[in-house]
Structures are given as structure tokens and as C-alpha cells.
Amino acid sequence: MSKKKDNLPTPFNDLPIADFLKSIDGFFQDAFRNFNFASGFPVHQYETNNQYIIEAQLPGIKKEQINLDIYSNHIKISVENSEIIEEKNEINNSFKSSKSFHKAQRVIMVPFTISVRDVKASFRDGLLKITIPNKKRTIEIE
Incomplete structure (x- = not known):
């Protein structure tokens, strides 16, 4: 019985096909697993009688x-992600990093000056x- 390498079917175990298929698989896994930084993120804002709410x-x-930063009447919401991925293959004596x-x-403007101590975030x-x-x-107008 033939052995499997990296869960690929037997005909695809030979290099460079195996590495190529693995890289394509990784691309699609990462694309759906990670947050889409390129398109930004949706923000909804509304107000009640007592509060101004940003979601x-x-x-x-x-x-x-x-990260949340406040500038006068603006709130900046920043999302950062950094990754270091290292792969070591002792069989092929290769290292990939x-x-x-x-x-x-996103920067959101509110219709009044914001006091940092009044802002709550969850x-x-x-x-x-x-x-x-x-x-x-x-x-009131007279």
C-alpha cells in the first residue's frame, strides 16, 4: 500500500506538485479564516435619547x-494583524518563512466633542x- 504525504492522494506526493497543491490549499484556508483587511469592516452608528452608539x-x-483613538469629535478604530509563519521540512532539507x-x-465623526473618560467600549x-x-x-424657541 502506498504512503500518503501531507494528506495528499498518492499520485500527488511527488515534488513540486505536492508543494504547489499545498500552497493553493493554504491560500484558500487563509482567505476564509482571516479577517478581510482589504475591504475594511462594516460600522453601524445610531443614537438613543441618552447615548451615541457605534458598532x-x-x-x-x-x-x-x-485600537481606539479619540480626536475631538472623531473616533478612529484600527485593527492590526501581524503574522510570522515558518515551515521547516527536514525531508527536503528546506525552510520557508x-x-x-x-x-x-475607520474614522467615525460624532456631532459633539468626545470626552475620553465618558467613552465605554466592549x-x-x-x-x-x-x-x-x-x-x-x-x-427651546420662544
Whole structure:
């Protein structure tokens, strides 16, 4: 019975076909596993009587990859990912290393100046939720 290498069917075990198929497989696995940094991420904003709420959908992202910065009446949401992938093949006596860095960001403007101490942010199940007390004042006209 023939042996399998890297779970590929027997006819595909010969190099360079095996490495080629493995790289294609890795490409599609990474494409669907990772967050799509190229297209950004969806942001939904709305206000209630008491709060201004910003929600960003960040599936597959970890809390440590998210940065929030406040500038006057703007909030910048940044998501960063860096990876170092190393593969060592002792059979072929080869070593492959690849590094990647991705960053996506959105800047959201709110209709009032933001106080850093008033902003609250939570991240659960891929949803970043930022709440800011609504500082809207209604002026009565005489």
C-alpha cells in the first residue's frame, strides 16, 4: 500500500506538485479564516435619547488587535494583524518563512466633542460596541 504525504492522494506526493497543491490549499484556508483587511469592516452608528452608539463588526479578530483613538469629535478604530509563519521540512532539507502585516481602520465623526473618560467600549462575539453619552442639547424657541 502506498504512503500518503501531507494528506495528499498518492499520485500527488511527488515534488513540486505536492508543494504547489499545498500552497493553493493554504491560500484558500487563509482567505476564509482571516479577517478581510482589504475591504475594511462594516460600522453601524445610531443614537438613543441618552447615548451615541457605534458598532463595528470584526469577526475573527481578537481584542488585543483593536485600537481606539479619540480626536475631538472623531473616533478612529484600527485593527492590526501581524503574522510570522515558518515551515521547516527536514525531508527536503528546506525552510520557508513568511511575514505579513495588515491594518484596517475607520474614522467615525460624532456631532459633539468626545470626552475620553465618558467613552465605554466592549468586544464580544466579533462585535465592538462603543457607547458615548449623548451630549445633544435641545434649545427651546420662544
